Amino acid sequence: MPDICAFQYRYSSEEMRRLWSRENFLMKEILVEASIVRGLEEAGIAPAGCWERVIKCGRGITPQEVDEVENSLGHETAALAKVLESRCGPCGKYIHLGATSNDIIDTATALILKESLGIVKGKLRSVIEGLRRKASLYSDIVMVGRTHGQHAVPITLGFKLMNYAYELSRSYERLCSAEERVTRGKLAGAVGTMAAWGAAGLAVEDSALSNLGLAGHPITTQVAPRDGYAELIAVLAILAGQLDRFALEVRELSRPEIGEVETLHGRVGSSTMPHKRNPAVAERVSGIAKLLRGLAVTALENIPLMHERDLTNSSAERIMLPHTMLAIDQMLEDTVRLLEAFTPNREVMEKNLRMSRGGILSECFMVKAVLKGDMGRFKAHQKLSELTQKAVKEGKDLVELIKESGEFSFLNEEDLASCSDPAEYLGSYRELMERASRYVDDALRRC
């Protein structure tokens, strides 16, 4: 087959690709079929030894072999059942007996999702731990805090990074919850009643799911409820948005005029401009995030299936599930890379802190003025607002203009001095970082 989809040849890790390959899906389907036979065995319906037989005779079946039978039958799972039956001798007729296609498909998907989520959680954990390590390393590097893209008041680089660690740990929590609801097997037959297994249904299900190491749904229609996939993809689209936010941070801080962070690798930035170095990895993270926001719509639309199910979920899911997992995998790997390369430039940070000639600490003066003078908060705000504009325009230090203005004479030298060092205007950043780190610890212990 020609390569068309960039996830096959360009994005995502080998391990994630292998998980979502057709071959692996087929292997998992055969495992599910065998597990049902085991259930039938234990329930006394199928003869002893059949489930191990199915495992063996299922080996080596290729997607192409199933495709060929599907071409004449027009039904993928029926084709697999037929191929298996024809290979497994006297055990053959017990294969898929009483099961419906989505017993196989949904349960195989649960198995693959479980492994995928193991990978995703592992990589997310690496990102969070990487952020905490950097946060600790840079806990006291003072820099401009920015809102609206404009200078606000000082923060530290560590404080900034710890915010990301906290935010991502919330995604970790969400993944734990989603995993619990979505990695469940569904083995209940055509419409969920287990009718074809007579009185043995619960026993068959219990045995098969134990064999697979999956919990089940307490009740289902023909399929596992699709709110599960929607939750999972929404949760991953949220995570994608958070990684996008960090990527945006990197892209902005590494603009040459800002220059506070460097993540660029020594590679070609442009095919025509020799001088170019671009934050391409961060941009890729932001780019893939858009895909996940789109896929969330598809996942949400898949919930309202008709009666005991219609088939409109099927084609959408064949694309949506692997592409979502491959996309988030690439984003997480890229973020790990970003973090490794993330290098602050302290001198530039300091230079930028001085850029507003003290304006970045105007709030400090305002609070002082309110508490020591009788000026009122609004009036102090207004006057300082004028002076900070003047400071920038005339290239003078704010503290000088404050003195000159004569309106803040109730502030003495000590008062003024206490508002002149950004490193002194960081509030409780240390305690907050510790508090956040404890939260992260708890979150990472959730699952």
Added chain:
Amino acid sequence: MPDICAFQYRYSSEEMRRLWSRENFLMKEILVEASIVRGLEEAGIAPAGCWERVIKCGRGITPQEVDEVENSLGHETAALAKVLESRCGPCGKYIHLGATSNDIIDTATALILKESLGIVKGKLRSVIEGLRRKASLYSDIVMVGRTHGQHAVPITLGFKLMNYAYELSRSYERLCSAEERVTRGKLAGAVGTMAAWGAAGLAVEDSALSNLGLAGHPITTQVAPRDGYAELIAVLAILAGQLDRFALEVRELSRPEIGEVETLHGRVGSSTMPHKRNPAVAERVSGIAKLLRGLAVTALENIPLMHERDLTNSSAERIMLPHTMLAIDQMLEDTVRLLEAFTPNREVMEKNLRMSRGGILSECFMVKAVLKGDMGRFKAHQKLSELTQKAVKEGKDLVELIKESGEFSFLNEEDLASCSDPAEYLGSYRELMERASRYVDDALRRC
């Protein structure tokens, strides 16, 4: 102001509308401002008595009063702070001291979301309980189970309804988790460091949040992290999809040709066709669900804010948050109404069960054939497939055709009889319903 938005005059309950009115938002903002003053009081920064004073002097402020000041200042929260300061005498200057606008906005929003979620959870609980009640009432009414819009195998109406109860209880769980992450106050100043409160930051925050009955975030930027709103709206869009699924069920089952359920009220269905009765309430549920899927996109896009925040979340949230809560409120109320009116028609259900002349139990024959004969599953499937088509085409009973065919001679009369009554082919539906009901019990105890 002219009425433009249908949520103001047409959709949603009075209680939900009141919660999201400008007036209530302003009231909550004043309460937050006062609570911060309380924090400043307890930290020894503001004089005793100020916080109660602010509560009093904040009474009766109208949105219009704030608007007027905003017109000259160009900043909404600064305008509110100015209005409050001007009304509160010597306490005035402590108002908003060290706080940033989103301390007020995010915390007021958390308060309103908390009340809103109380309402939403209450109504969702009613829907779930209503479904369980009906499920229990109709637990043994046998009807056609349907997949792809076609007859599958029999289920009971109660079994069908219990599936919805289970699915919705998963939404209840998600709401509990989302609530924990989203109804948190944010009181940490301009960029989250609490710098303007000096060493007293944590104490101010603690006191103010206790007063408001809210937990806080361990760390924030200028704003509470926006993954919270995205999670909440995604979770509600998922819930909307589930209610949409139930509404679709009702719409389909009440088509005249199917006729198994009646929810129609004795009202005008068409302005021109006197005979029309339409499932308009169910259709409204499906309609509003589409809005929520759209708003989920907006909420996801609001996560990647720049640095310590940019303002691009603000306008989007002013629309997105109230509209989401008003939409889900209408959908839940409509679903309660649907459930109340939900009336099955047993005779039609029985008639429809007989429609396929026994084909609906073809699986039963297949399993019997596999277990008793030596036909193989695939071959049994194939033969029965032909006979079921013939049964419908020629208007004959499947069981007769099976006998005539001579291919299933290993099945005796008793075997054949055991596959002739839909009520006998319901598997473990009772146990599954009980299992689901226990799950629902657990879910509803979560919060």
Added chain:
Amino acid sequence: MPDICAFQYRYSSEEMRRLWSRENFLMKEILVEASIVRGLEEAGIAPAGCWERVIKCGRGITPQEVDEVENSLGHETAALAKVLESRCGPCGKYIHLGATSNDIIDTATALILKESLGIVKGKLRSVIEGLRRKASLYSDIVMVGRTHGQHAVPITLGFKLMNYAYELSRSYERLCSAEERVTRGKLAGAVGTMAAWGAAGLAVEDSALSNLGLAGHPITTQVAPRDGYAELIAVLAILAGQLDRFALEVRELSRPEIGEVETLHGRVGSSTMPHKRNPAVAERVSGIAKLLRGLAVTALENIPLMHERDLTNSSAERIMLPHTMLAIDQMLEDTVRLLEAFTPNREVMEKNLRMSRGGILSECFMVKAVLKGDMGRFKAHQKLSELTQKAVKEGKDLVELIKESGEFSFLNEEDLASCSDPAEYLGSYRELMERASRYVDDALRRC
């Protein structure tokens, strides 16, 4: 590479897959590089003969060859340029001279989109013509018109189908317009000024685009404006919605209880229920439509690129563009298949028309009553509403109940008779079908 993406092995036609394969994209990129060399030749910058040389020495380059160089350079297009340079002797240094990567990428994409749109328009035309043919064939088959899933007033099957033809012809128009804006080459260098080509820029562009048979953009940044892709994908998502609507029509009309249309093929409908025949092709159309609605979000988010462009469009587009075209291709092919199999069941249609015992013509009686009597429209509506409910409940003909009621004595036998035949209550359906067909003709002539 393992197959992961279902578009590679399951959905879409061979011709569309080939167009969007990596191999073909690379081939088109080489063609664009060669065309630029031609432009340089004609502008006197490159020596004569070079462009044909590049065509030749570009043959046989594989994606893997470029990948290998990319691995060391970290830039895909720079890698291609290097590979080409190394193969083309003295002409090598003119390759990519003055061009930026997106000159190559955007222009190659325009070429592929142009071919893709040729395919899409051709298949859409087949669908529209198929609908018109069926509309003409079934122009006078009377059937129940339905709103809200309930019986409204009669229509004909041809009238129904002609509505789809009209709606789809609007998509054809949109495709023509989108094609004009999107299949344009972009050859303007690093930021759109053509600076590297000195005074020869316009000539180079003109020559290269002529060679490729593409129009250009009058001005660009580094990239062609991304509103073009957003328009294209939105237009295709709209088309997908329309095909989804037709698929829903088929799915509903082929429910066994309604039974008016048959599109089912003689194949396996379920792996466990031998009697099942499912409208799986129609369901697949509805399923894939959900993907396209999601991709539209991604495409919209790709418009706001920063300054002369950022890279966040790139990864998203590598997935979004091929997947969109492959998805719509599958949907159109499926719809052609649906139309071929589409077979009405006249007897059932007639039976369903009688189901309401005349209620389906209640509007006819109401209009008669208004025009002949002095009852008022509202009162006539109200009385007929009661009688139609009674007709269904008591199993009596509406016309008899009208007579019995005594309230419509001003209507004589002839009046009543004129409201008793659905085939007589079809208004101007013929003229409307003709009007629509003329519109379709015009639309199909647009491009």
Added chain:
Amino acid sequence: MPDICAFQYRYSSEEMRRLWSRENFLMKEILVEASIVRGLEEAGIAPAGCWERVIKCGRGITPQEVDEVENSLGHETAALAKVLESRCGPCGKYIHLGATSNDIIDTATALILKESLGIVKGKLRSVIEGLRRKASLYSDIVMVGRTHGQHAVPITLGFKLMNYAYELSRSYERLCSAEERVTRGKLAGAVGTMAAWGAAGLAVEDSALSNLGLAGHPITTQVAPRDGYAELIAVLAILAGQLDRFALEVRELSRPEIGEVETLHGRVGSSTMPHKRNPAVAERVSGIAKLLRGLAVTALENIPLMHERDLTNSSAERIMLPHTMLAIDQMLEDTVRLLEAFTPNREVMEKNLRMSRGGILSECFMVKAVLKGDMGRFKAHQKLSELTQKAVKEGKDLVELIKESGEFSFLNEEDLASCSDPAEYLGSYRELMERASRYVDDALRRC
């Protein structure tokens, strides 16, 4: 009613709000009802004089009056018809005769959309013209062209702005096409056949639509096809993305470290930081764009209505249509404001051009090296890449490093000088701006 929706009190212009008020919608509905009566009059069904009578007796009806009747009838349009009938004496019974609710709703909506689009196109035209004016004014101000947020090669501010003018003119074209498809009346009765008007249907429709100044659809179901609204909203979401792109440009260029553009107004930027000035208007544009991308999803989902229509479009549209138009209106007004305030800072632009010590012109050297030397493009790229990194790191001019390196000895002083002035490396920017301006002229003449 309490104010909940920010579009009612905060966003959008008075004129747009008035158009989408309930009052105006009701007025337009009455106008449509009257126009149908005019059609009935001209067809000889209603007596002469009735249509003018309806205009008169329809005056002064309030939404509340209709609401009250709706409360008992459960149907909004039926309620309006009843209110009108009761006020219009002997003409009353002809009101709504043969019409279905969506004849009124869809046609009234078309009227309001037409006016709305007039406003939108007018404001978009202002934005485009404003951009062209500024582009012409600043056509030769040289500045850094940026890709990936990094310096690329020089452009002029006028060139940058003309790109936006071109892009937006494509939206203007799309609006013209969408308008043609969406501002069409729908007057064809219950399922589109005009059955209730007997043979007079086409005449009634023609007369009524002429009276309203609207074209019609050649054929419809019960409703106008919903691809029209989806197209309109997609087109506006694309426009929103373009305005978002311009707003992002402004936000980035006005970051203090970049400082090339000023749009800030002299108002309060923060409630707590006196020095803050924020690009709040631009941020609002980016914020509202997110809403429109979400609403596009809703609009797309509204296309697949069942059979001759289901009601699931109705509630979604009541929100989606006004909110979309109000949102785009606010965005356009904000963009006009941004453009008025848009002031470049030439000195900073020049300073930034020098920042890379000549690296911004590295492409110029590369092309020269390729054409004059025998170095090959790849090698020239590689060497210059190293030198540009060195230039920045060591704070030396690139041209000096080139000389020092000795590798470019084939370039003489003149060659080197020709790559030293950004103003000389602007390619065909003037011709491209003219070409774009002509395109814009053509586009604006489309409708």
